[in-house]
Amino acid sequence: MPEQSPGSRPTLEAVAARAGVSRATASRVVNGGAGVRQPLADKVREAVEELGYVPNQAARSLVTRQSGAVAVIIAEPEFRIFSDPFFEQQVRGISRELTANDAQLVLLWVEGPGDYDRIARYLGGGHVDGALAFSLHDDDGLPALIRRAKVPAVFGGRPGAGAAAVPYVDCDNRGGARTAVRHLVGLGRERIAHIAGPRDQTSAIDRADGYRDVLFDADPALTAQGDFTEDSGARAMTELLERRPDLDAVFAANDLMAAGALRVLRARGRRVPDQVAVVGFDDMVTVAESARPSLTTVRQDIEGMGRLMVRLLTRVLSEGGDGRHVGAPASVIMPTELVRRASA
Amino acid sequence: MPEQSPGSRPTLEAVAARAGVSRATASRVVNGGAGVRQPLADKVREAVEELGYVPNQAARSLVTRQSGAVAVIIAEPEFRIFSDPFFEQQVRGISRELTANDAQLVLLWVEGPGDYDRIARYLGGGHVDGALAFSLHDDDGLPALIRRAKVPAVFGGRPGAGAAAVPYVDCDNRGGARTAVRHLVGLGRERIAHIAGPRDQTSAIDRADGYRDVLFDADPALTAQGDFTEDSGARAMTELLERRPDLDAVFAANDLMAAGALRVLRARGRRVPDQVAVVGFDDMVTVAESARPSLTTVRQDIEGMGRLMVRLLTRVLSEGGDGRHVGAPASVIMPTELVRRASA
DNA sequence: CGCCGCCGTGAGAGCGCTTTCATCCACTCA
């Protein structure tokens, strides 16, 4: 069935020969066909079809100096980053958009600072055209690493203040938090508590800022610290009830902590939302919908953020050439949306 | 700081010139240095160091016809495959082993049968040296797809019976199940129930087979069907208690279902393990350790399975040349281990 | 002492592609 000896795929040369044109023309057609007359172009396309020609990416990369691949860098200070449903959606968005652009996704798993060298070398080696990275912690060395490697990159989530200025895509954590708190205010709540996320994650910081934007004079005792886990949410809730038994609403920095809070409120016999209204953040469907009562929360388009990361990177790539033009890279903040369910 | 004009990385030519040798010799050193005399080799290595030389993979691929990359194919019939902690560990193992082999991980996300064409073309295009895939369902088209693309591949998990014969890595589901059940027998239990997983997943089938290996004459009423979710485990447990209120042990096909069963047993006032002993499968730490009582279960080395997939693929690649030699590919079954905790 | 063989090295071909540059043709305009 193969026209060639087994193992050897047809080359552009073969296509050109079959179509009766030069390699140059065949190449032009394969790459869009600009400047080739219709009948010739058709002949070439036909030959491509018949031979089942697929361009050799290596040869192409060699001359264009573009790999057609993008690295997705996963730093994993914590254990369970990868299996975060969040992350999954984001990577899916990235994957889809990359596919739409005929680019490949190379997964780079950073196993800690000791691994930075390897990653830097790889990135610097021109194996990928750009990188997409996720920065979760303030002290993450990733932004610096990527800057050093001089690879065009886009971050998912706003890197910490200490980090180098890099373009990123994030959702409007602060604005979303404001919406959530305003919603509670609109419900007539007057003693609105906040369960904050880890102090070293920008998303948590921004959400807390949003809370304070609306309730700038809130009693500090109305804020408790959590770490984005359900248990920490429960602990924080317990603490809050002790400090301010009169609270009538809680805005938790994520759904998991909101679920923990809900558990404690139920155990203490506080009716939700009658006595205490609860709002979460993220709209993690599995958590928010199965919570009792179902959770009012702030939704973000996570897959969309992934796609946007790719688009932004694509733009940086086409603009800056090979990373030489380091103009002010525009970051993108995506809007959020309040999803009303039963808890508030 | 760069010795070249910005953007142009040093070539092997430059290294050779600096070391005062020919390109051929430089190449030999870079690729292991066999057949080059010590002093010369040292000079070359020095030049590499000084210039910060990194081989151009595209050029190398062009001549060696090897990409140095391996595709990891994720078919996602269900929604949440990727965020399965299981999967995460396996991919981590793969990533680590690939890194150790200086190979890259290209992530291919299959968006359903409509996407098969694209994947087949990609795989057939010689962009990767081999593929690692995960087959979860009996009717999965992936094995056939990969066979058609003629790419050396290794599967994670035994593909269904309908699938083409492909090498795979799996844990000893059947043997692990036997161990679990024998453990219950050893505890003196006489009416041991089984909560089975989905009928179309080979792992679930094998575990059920293991149960029957030991208890070949068990009452069919002692087996209930679940789907690997916690809720299904709870439902199955309820059913079992209705059918055989006298049961004194349960072997669930995974930890999640065991947790569901535990919940129901507690609600019904059955003491675990006194009245009913429970054993799970997988040793998903977050589930098994936080269950009340903590879960006795069967552990598998998931990361190890990932690494093994890579090793197996590497072997296939080095043996079979470019997939021409399609000898009987040996699959690997990894041992399991019973982890005793409180529930049995 | 001379020949053979082997090891270490360098010259150079060529992997498959893109892209410049020259060429050629069909027109248009003076």
Next chain:
DNA sequence: TGAGTGGATGAAAGCGCTCTCACGGCGGCG
């Protein structure tokens, strides 16, 4: 009618690397 124009095409030069092959020098053996 002939020079000028511009677009379509082909020839060929590499991109950076590996690897074959030829070559030269050296040691061992007859």
